[in-house]
Amino acid sequence: MEKFPRTVVGGISVPRLICGTNWFLGYSHTTGAKSNFIQEYMTEEKITEIILTFLKYDIDAVMAPPNELLVKCIKKAQDKSGKKVIYICTPWKTEEVYWAKENGATFCFPHQCVTDALIDRREKKIRDIEEWTKLIRQAGMIPGLSTHMPEAIIYADKDNIDVESYIQMYNVIGFLCQVETDWISKIISEAKKPVMTIKPLAAGRLTPHSGLPFVWTTIRDIDMVTIGCLTPSEAEEDIELSLSILENRKSNIELQKTRSKKSLE
Numbered sequence: 001m002e003k004f005p006r007t008v009v010g011g012i013s014v015p016r017l018i019c020g021t022n023w024f025l026g027y028s029h030t031t032g033a034k035s036n037f038i039q040e041y042m043t044e045e046k047i048t049e050i051i052l053t054f055l056k057y058d059i060d061a062v063m064a065p066p067n068e069l070l071v072k073c074i075k076k077a078q079d080k081s082g083k084k085v086i087y088i089c090t091p092w093k094t095e096e097v098y099w100a101k102e103n104g105a106t107f108c109f110p111h112q113c114v115t116d117a118l119i120d121r122r123e124k125k126i127r128d129i130e131e132w133t134k135l136i137r138q139a140g141m142i143p144g145l146s147t148h149m150p151e152a153i154i155y156a157d158k159d160n161i162d163v164e165s166y167i168q169m170y171n172v173i174g175f176l177c178q179v180e181t182d183w184i185s186k187i188i189s190e191a192k193k194p195v196m197t198i199k200p201l202a203a204g205r206l207t208p209h210s211g212l213p214f215v216w217t218t219i220r221d222i223d224m225v226t227i228g229c230l231t232p233s234e235a236e237e238d239i240e241l242s243l244s245i246l247e248n249r250k251s252n253i254e255l256q257k258t259r260s261k262k263s264l265e
Contacts, residue, residue, distance in 0.1 A: 010164030
């Protein structure tokens with residue numbers, strides 16, 4: 001089985017592809033009905049199987065908020081595979097920092113709703129963020145920042161804030177991005193620390209063939225892509241397509257077939 005390329009974040013080896021969890025937990029970014037469907041469809045067994053699919057390629061990092069169900073699935077996947085999962089936890093309350101540590105998180109990145117609420121554009125600072133980073137270090141985890149505002153990366157770098165990486169929105173159509181993608185690309189390329197990009201397929205608005213080539217070819221070798229999947233086969237396709245892009249080869253993915261494409265065969 002081909003192993004996925006890796007980078008280093010805060011002294012820890014991390015796969016350049018990270019397992020996202022919005023499709024596990026019901027955050028569709030589409031409609032309430034779609035979110036409800038995800039929550040009803042997903043089970044502990046289904047989530048565990050998807051994580052195991054990633055682990056086959058040594059993609060051993062999962063990004064998620066504090067969530068008891070997810071922790072159970074991570075533990076099951078670890079037991080079945082014999083591989084340790086790197087948990088990148090994104091809390092939004094300070095008490096969740098200790099929860100993250102108790103539940104095996106290696107990285108702790110205050111969620112966007114924390115980080116971006118502290119950003120002062122006039123003073124070009126992230127106010128009081130040190131309270132979080134110190135708490136995370138004291139708890140024995142590696143701090144980073146999750147943000148939707150590209151200013152967070154610039155201000156954190158400028159002030160040498162004690163973080164080892166950034167989570168940043170990035171996709172070809174600019175979904176949930178606050179400025180044009182060429183600006184975000186510039187900020188990522190100039191960041192002092194590795195960047196974990198999220199929403200590469202714009203929460204299902206893009207096909208993998210359209211969304212993944214953009215992110216993989218416009219980030220650095222030290223940066224990462226986070227992707228969520230609904231099934232193990234979907235994970236297999238996203239992993240194979242990602243590998244083919246990084247290796248500059250044609251992918252082995254079978255095209256979907258419909259009646260309207262019969263004339264193309």
